[in-house]
Amino acid sequence: MSNAGKTTTSRPGLSEQSTRQIELIERRLFLQRGLSLGALSLLSGCAITEQDSVQRILDNMSYWNDRAQAAIFDPRRLAREYTESAIVDPFPFNAYYSEDEVRVVDEKSYKLELSGLITSRKPWSVAELHALPQFTQVTNHICVEGWSAIGKWGGVRFSEFLARVGADTTAKYVGFKCADDYYTSIDMATALHPQTQMTLTFRDQLLPPKYGYPMKLRMPTKLGYKNPKHIVAMFVTNTNPGGYWEDQGYNWFGGS
Amino acid sequence: MATLNASAGVDWIRIHPLVVRVTHWVNALAVLIMVTSGWRIYNASPIPIFGTWRFPNEITLGGWLGGALQWHFAAMWLFAINGLVYLVYGIVSGHFRRKMLPIRPVEVLHDVQEALRGRLAHDDLSVYNAAQRAAYVTLIIVLVVLVASGLAIWKPVQFQPLADLMGGFQGARIVHFVAMATMVAIVIVHIAMVAMVPRTFPTMFTGRARRIVAGRTT
Known part of the structure; x- marks a missing residue:
């Protein structure tokens, strides 16, 4: 109902x-x-x-x-040195930005700052770096992407520089800060490797801006992204400082 | 076979030892990771003599070069250690000698032709035919070449003599690529053959296969 x-x-x-x-x-x-x-x-x-x-x-x-x-790395094993006829021309440009964004560092205002476990922290000018004993190498630059190119680099043996500034070479890492906001770090064993170079010239000419003027670190025992350009500061530390690409996932050691 | 009758029985025979089954599937996973991440790494800088062709990113692993490298250099340990276990087992146990040998070119040619005509007999899954033996041994060699060329690409300075064998870093990349392509081709044929003789598939899990045997009344 x-x-x-x-x-x-x-x-x-x-x-x-x-x-x-x-x-x-x-x-x-x-x-x-x-x-x-x-x-x-x-x-x-x-x-x-x-x-x-x-x-x-x-x-x-x-x-x-x-x-x-680090275990595989042999501090006495040298990367092959080539004859100058093997040098690639033009040598490829590579960075996290394009070639028209290359930073141009002014020599007058440039100073290489040192910090961390280093006793002599006096900043270095470009002229002072060029006044140090120099050596050259014709070696293969291997990029993580897979390409490689032989170039000629000249500069200061990094192990000699570290000794000169009183760096604690028993520390684990050397970190680098660059004028293009790039940053990276390496193990002390590689820092002391005889072919590791504070590079000031490319093919016997002043290092051009696109290859890292006024100074880059050249290590034929490491992949390209471990070789910082336009270095403005370096420091010795026991805390891993990481790196621009390393912090995004590239392997930190990056050895070749 | 003509005498097969009602009293015929079914025999379960063990055709794949446990070590072979486990390493087979671990290898399948490792290779899948290695190949798909390797394609992504390749895409970052194709080998010049192969032109600018790249693998479709959709079938690669890692999302970007850095991610692909992480997968590749993680799975390489799985791939290498698993492969080492398989090789040591295969040699020490006599598995390789029993199942992979002999390889006679005439037999291989004959069995490949039979396979192409779809006439290859698979009565006894415990015995590999000549085409299978040749394919599996080739695959094992290719996997060893992949590890060796991979080591040369990873450590062209520390393992310089190894890289020199392949013409240096760029030569090792070409060897690595060609070995990869050969391996993928063999795997495709392998999967196609399993699809054609599906009863071989469960044997790689259970290790057992049925063998029809004639009864006592013959």
């Missing part, structure tokens, strides 16, 4: 019921959406956690590879 009454008597009654039904449906839909949103966030949360743990494994493997490479 009452049911029949409700369905037949009045439109308002019916519309009231259907309104309620619509409300219920909406609520159900809202709950469903809420649930699916919750489920989605749970899922994505799960995915994010999974991604994090995979990334953690990859990072740990990269640390492991740092140690493996």
Whole structure:
């Protein structure tokens, strides 16, 4: 009776019921959406956690590879030296920016700052660096991307410079800051390698801006991204300073 | 076979030792990671003599060069250690000698032709035919070449004599690439053959295969 009454008597009654039904449906839909949103966030949360743990494994493997490479690195093994006819011309430009954005460092205002575990922290001018004993090398520059190019670099043996400024060579790392906001760091064993060079010339000419004027670090035992250009500051430390690419995922040791 | 009758029985025989099964699947995973991340690394600087062609990024692993390098240099340990376990086992246990030898070119040619005609017999899965033996041994050699050329690319200064064998760093890249392409080709044929003889697939998990044997009443 009452049911029949409700369905037949009045439109308002019916519309009231259907309104309620619509409300219920909406609520159900809202709950469903809420649930699916919750489920989605749970899922994505799960995915994010999974991604994090995979990334953690990859990072740990990269640390492991740092140690493996340090063990493989032979401080007495020299990278091959080539004849000058093997030099690649033009030598490729490579940086995290394009060639038209190369920083031009002014010699007059330039100073190489030293800090950290170094006793003589007097800043160095370009002329003072050029006044130090120099050597040249014709070696292969290997980029992490896969290309390689032979060039000729001249400059100061880094191990001699470190001795001259009284660096603590029992420390673990040497860090570099560059005029182009690049930064990187190397292990002390590589810093002391005889071919590791504070480079001031390229092909017997003053190091051009695109190759790192006024000074870059050249290591034929490491990949290109470990060779910082336009160095304005260096420091000796026992805390790994990381690097521009290294902090984004490139292997820190980067040895070749 | 004509004498097969109702009293014929089914024999379960062990055809793949546990070490082979485990290293097979670990290797499959490691190779998948190595190949897909390797393609991404290749894309950063294609080998000049191969032109500017690149692998579609969608089928690569790592998202960018740095990510691909992380995958590649993590999975290389899995790939190399697993491969070493397999090689040592294969040599010491006599597995290689029993199952991979002999390899006679005439037989290989014959069995490849039979396979192409779809007439290759697989009555006894415990015995590899000549085409299989040749393919598996080639694959093992190619995997060793991949590790050696990979070491030369990773450490062209520390392992300079090894890199020199391949014509230096760039030569080692070409060797690594050609070995990869050969391996992928063998794997494609391998998967196609499994698809054609599907009962070989579960044997790589269970290690067992059914061999139909004639009954006693012959």
